[in-house]
Amino acid sequence: MSQRSRVGIAGFTGYSGAELLRILKGHPDVDPVLLEHRAVSDSELPFGETAPRFPFTPEGLKDSGVELVFLATSLEVSIESAPMLLDAGLKCIDLSAAFRLRTLSNYTRWYNVEHPRLDLLTEAVYGLPEYFREVTKLARLVANPGCYPTAANLSLRPLIAEGVLDRAAGIVCDAKSGASGAGRKPLLKTHFCEVTENVSAYGVLYHRHVPEVLLTSDLQEYEFSFTAQLLPVHRGILETIYVRTMEPMSHSDLTAVYEKYYKDEPFVRIYPEGRLPDLSEVRLTNFCDIGMTVDPETRRVVIVAAIDNLVKGAAGQAVQNMNLLLGYDETSALL
Amino acid sequence: MSQRSRVGIAGFTGYSGAELLRILKGHPDVDPVLLEHRAVSDSELPFGETAPRFPFTPEGLKDSGVELVFLATSLEVSIESAPMLLDAGLKCIDLSAAFRLRTLSNYTRWYNVEHPRLDLLTEAVYGLPEYFREVTKLARLVANPGCYPTAANLSLRPLIAEGVLDRAAGIVCDAKSGASGAGRKPLLKTHFCEVTENVSAYGVLYHRHVPEVLLTSDLQEYEFSFTAQLLPVHRGILETIYVRTMEPMSHSDLTAVYEKYYKDEPFVRIYPEGRLPDLSEVRLTNFCDIGMTVDPETRRVVIVAAIDNLVKGAAGQAVQNMNLLLGYDETSALL
Amino acid sequence: MSQRSRVGIAGFTGYSGAELLRILKGHPDVDPVLLEHRAVSDSELPFGETAPRFPFTPEGLKDSGVELVFLATSLEVSIESAPMLLDAGLKCIDLSAAFRLRTLSNYTRWYNVEHPRLDLLTEAVYGLPEYFREVTKLARLVANPGCYPTAANLSLRPLIAEGVLDRAAGIVCDAKSGASGAGRKPLLKTHFCEVTENVSAYGVLYHRHVPEVLLTSDLQEYEFSFTAQLLPVHRGILETIYVRTMEPMSHSDLTAVYEKYYKDEPFVRIYPEGRLPDLSEVRLTNFCDIGMTVDPETRRVVIVAAIDNLVKGAAGQAVQNMNLLLGYDETSALL
């Protein structure tokens, strides 16, 4: 059993960082500390926020007394900062993509970055607790999964592991995300007037999250067609996934496959026949909700998966990983 | 050449009817008349609206002097009203689904309605001008296409007609629509608080528009997987369509296929490589915009099509059909 | 000290009722029970909701074991139901306006209802804890304040009590509310397409909440001009209040007045000079945030007050009152 801990948040002014703070303030055993890599004025914080602040430097970290740090920073800052944390003997949960992929070349191709630390790519644990819970408990460095890959992985891995999908049919994943997924930095594409009353497709077939999904879900042998679309909502991801089964399967057959993997999972919920999740069901929760419509005659299955991109898709899952790393109940602050 | 005409709108308080009025007021040769099938108070109309109003009865029609009537009414009202119009020697453009399908059994199955007029199902012209322009000019009764089928048809027909699609791969059409598509009648599903910050899937695989698409686009021999999703926007449809070609095709190969059909079409626009349409590009226009991302290596093509559901998906296309029926320039009031 | 309690929610499918359930599930000492006055199917509830359900009848109440009931029902249902609860020896917190006013004639005038229970109007405690905390602890029947009056009262009472306002200038309260304030029953005015991209004024000068504010805030001797406006947001109220002080007062003078009343209040926050609250600061919280801009030269003060209409404006304040009635810490489940 673990005792009371201080944990740091770097990048706390961003949407994922602010969400981490919101969640951690409800945690019974943890005190969040804000780590500044630039001077932040009170007016940039929610009114009344009193969490202690320290510089995001080796000295600041020492003074802060934290034993674990969340990096809610850009990929570039995370690549630089993670080694500093590990060298200081601290655990690190990184919410960027900096340690999710396994080869240097993927970073050159998808992120236009020369990644200097193959050793850390090798060491980092991909923090999807439903599949990597035990290794996460032992990790120093956790690569917190991307939002799109979290929903895709949780929806697809059981079907792939059980071999029920018809490989010839391929997999289509039509994904839609709220604007907070694009970060808080002001960009034309996230200007209110560009987003409201609009929906736009981006990263069609060639999205950065595709290699992450392929690598982490054993999907490499399937043709995986992925499209990301920007929704006029603040938070939430809906993925509509089209697959074909090898044999005709009913809704209850598929439910049985999912239950084999998720029966005891606190944050994955499989919907009964006739009901599909939507964004409102998962808003501000750490749930990944999965529903299906099945046409046994043609062996087609449409899976609808919903998460809150800032919770199960980012900060909530990061806290879930923290609970594993520090020995708390995995659901603390999350139910 | 045609001369000045009066045309009637039944159902003018609904979203499609109001849009008809908006468009027709910009028409140089037509005067819109409002046909009331219940007493409508001024406060239900936009402020300052002065279009003449007549009862939607045989006498009212005669008094009004209209030669054509738009039915922006429910399927049930349209089934009842269209014969009255034809009997009175008037032309009719129906915006409901009442005359789009070709068999009585489809109405029993998809609309839970006993349709009494097989003769009119047979007579009605499916008013997609890009394909049925010439017969529309001669019609008495036009079945104005549904919003989803319009975008799907315009995106898929050239590819099917040219035989470039791999039938084995099937077609996935992931469609998203604004809330005006669900009509103006207050329902819980269109309550502001249910729609905002939400996206929900409905009619997965089994949507009423599926038979319409299949019947009208020669898609019967393809496996067509369709999902409709409700967006937190007032107007607009985006369809993301996943297909595979028989042979590897480049973006310009596909563009050539589309240009063969749409080169001279005023309302279909094919986007160049690297650009995809979104809802803002077509808002308040009669355009159907089509863009593509192509992966020749795997022969996958993702088509993104956008329309304004109230314009090209309803009232605009209806006015386009009116222009054909009455002998006006097809683009009048629409460009 | 109190022990574990069961409390009932009537009207749990409405927005206030659902919010009550959400808040109460986070309460350490209370178990919520759903009281059905019609059969409710599982699909009307959030997925996974397992709170026990009982009929909203004398027998159901007895079987349920509740000691207190929240009425998140219409005014009419509340007028009927409250006596049943009191007769059964239960405490009652009513979220409708049924017991907020003090005279029968006000109900005839503002709600078009013949109110049969003057005795209960007299008995009911107006549940604004910041002012009526002690009597609330002893009450059987609490009239939970309206959303607009809560923000107006908390903003104005200290200024009135201290006699700092210039009566000649009157008070202007320009109030804006999210659509959940209009209830969940589908109405044209809350249809998504009517609300989005719109703002509309209603109840200008003559709003039902005006008598409630006047009665409960000792404002009767001031000219109080109130306008309510419907915003395209789900939840939140912003009130912009224009007053003039008798003497020139600085921001810190006014802050001192507020601090005299709210220094120890857990749910009222006074902002420093140069900062004003907005809806995002109070979303999903029980805070009433108050900021000011002051022009001492002209003695003008503009007060900006923000609450979440479903929390401090309804369910959160109701739970605050429940905590008082049942002897729990007043902030339980609310911080």
Next chain:
Amino acid sequence: MSQRSRVGIAGFTGYSGAELLRILKGHPDVDPVLLEHRAVSDSELPFGETAPRFPFTPEGLKDSGVELVFLATSLEVSIESAPMLLDAGLKCIDLSAAFRLRTLSNYTRWYNVEHPRLDLLTEAVYGLPEYFREVTKLARLVANPGCYPTAANLSLRPLIAEGVLDRAAGIVCDAKSGASGAGRKPLLKTHFCEVTENVSAYGVLYHRHVPEVLLTSDLQEYEFSFTAQLLPVHRGILETIYVRTMEPMSHSDLTAVYEKYYKDEPFVRIYPEGRLPDLSEVRLTNFCDIGMTVDPETRRVVIVAAIDNLVKGAAGQAVQNMNLLLGYDETSALL
């Protein structure tokens, strides 16, 4: 009578500039030309936009053949560019605040800019056609009014001119604007996630538009309390204005005052008793709609005025001014 003209738009990628282009494309006698002060790629324009483009330089202007230029640019760029246009013998309609105020010191105070051209401040005509129509026809340089001042002026000037307002009571103008009013440049305050589900007050009492209103509406002798609030809408301004009359006046008394000024105005509409304008009534129109609620007993009047900030509040009014300058029908392209 005037003949066909070419007119230029500088700043055409901004929201006002894009709106100018949209409106001018519907003008029967004018051809819009885009003036680039930086290289603009096709992808920054709406798809299919083919208006000719020229550099925004003396040579480019000469080559373009324009006789009038709209400056939809920043205040700084307008201060620099207007002299270039006038020197070239062109007429200029400036949509920024660069020539709206009449003293250099106001620019130092409100815009933090040293304005070098008192002569042009003196020469510029304030382009509110309802009041300055005749001088506008003769102008070289038109200062197009701000969005907030347009609605405030049109609402208040008749009441002030007729002397019906009680000066002792002051005037409260609670204004709300859509996010396009803040411009297209990406800023944190207009990030989708900051605006949606939010409303925030800014410029309380001390807004840049206050001196403009005071100067142009003869309001100097009234205490004018103004607050601007940012709404989660793309376009639209609603102003709720609280005044007191000297004598008791009924709705029809006030209507008579307004009709004296606006009876023949094509773009000002006075609403009948019981009806108030909202944003949807004026969306995409050049109307300023004005409604009132009156309480003769207390002499209070609440005025609700609505405009589309991009049309009557910017581009539409600018085209109205262009029609005056070039001798076209004042309503061309606007009704």
